[in-house]
Amino acid sequence: MKNRNQALAALAVASMLLSGCAAATGSVSAPSAVSATAPSAASPEAGHTDSQGGGHHGGGTSSPGATKDGPSDAALMVCGDQPMDRLTSILNLKEDPHTINDWANNTFTCTYHLNEGALTISVHEAVDKASALTYFNAMQALAKDASPIEGLTNLGFPAYETDDGSAVFQKDAFVLHVDATDLPATIGPENITRNALAYQLSSTILACWIEHP
Template sequence: MTPRTAPLVSLLLSSLLLAGCAGPAGSPTAAPGPGKGSPTASAAATPQATAGGHHHAAASAPRKTPDGPSEAAKMVCGDQPMDRLTAILHLQQDPHTVNSWADSTFTCTYHLTDGALNIAVQEAPDQAQALTYFNAGQALAKNATPIQGLANLGFPAYETADGTAVFQKDSFILTVDASDLPATIGPDAVTRNALAYQLSTTILACWVEHH
């Protein structure tokens, strides 16, 4: 991120922070095994797994964290993403969620009427390795397109045609995977990509606020 773009990125993030950011949810609970809706559509999940039609070659897994996910990772299952999701889709009640911690990845699955929305945070040992995993995932993801300009908020980011947004910040790789949902969802006919992007920026704002 260049000095010229930094103030613009800060302005974008500041506008997102005006809504505040709630604390993370509680401890992770057991979740069903990987399936079509599992959060493995990009480098933000373990490279050996697959989901939503994305296939990844084997790669070195990040260092495991025996003590569980960080508080920042658990924010993806907290009040702020939930509030944003219910507002975007005009939901009458919060959807049921299930979260899990495995292979250095914290996963929160939101069970919507039209399918599962998966948000995952892979925690790498450091920023350099996180970027390595991110680049590998982008290279292997099907129909991946870089998110560029102000839209990426100054972070490495890409999206896939089927509704997945991936951002790398510090030692985290965030994936919002809406590929299990219809092409458009909710009374406003929000596209999967738009939903994934808006939830991603909400979570990034939470991380910046609590950094």
């Protein structure tokens, strides 16, 4: 996989598991209904109103399956302390960036407003693992310049990344999408690539999900 050391990736996840994870705290506002069209197997990314979505295209109908009343605790974690702490550490931010979140059509979206642009993390909650994999496969098929994430770096889950800064993982009934496509090619004092940033935030969230299934 491009620009990534497999052993370091596994070590990073192990470190997160040891440090502990918690569900999103009071910093997450109550998700509100939005008018965006939901993602679907035919057009998985239509529901991301705040993301530029450079690696994906589509728009249309609602996703199949029952509509949930609100996001799960696991989905709320993408707007919680762990990804926020990881983001501020990587970019050496002096304060937490402003975030907004939405819940629509079984997709929870958290947008981090950085000076350089928007970073969007979303979780689609399918009815079961098979439905989530179908949704993931449709996203990958439609994604521009998608490359599978393989070996230790996929953490044992179906995963892919796009050249312009997205990372997508499927775990159980969840499809996690970290979208850094609105950011510059490199960011922060260490000039981390947006692909590496998307991957590191993905691994942080997945580590929390592994600890708190």
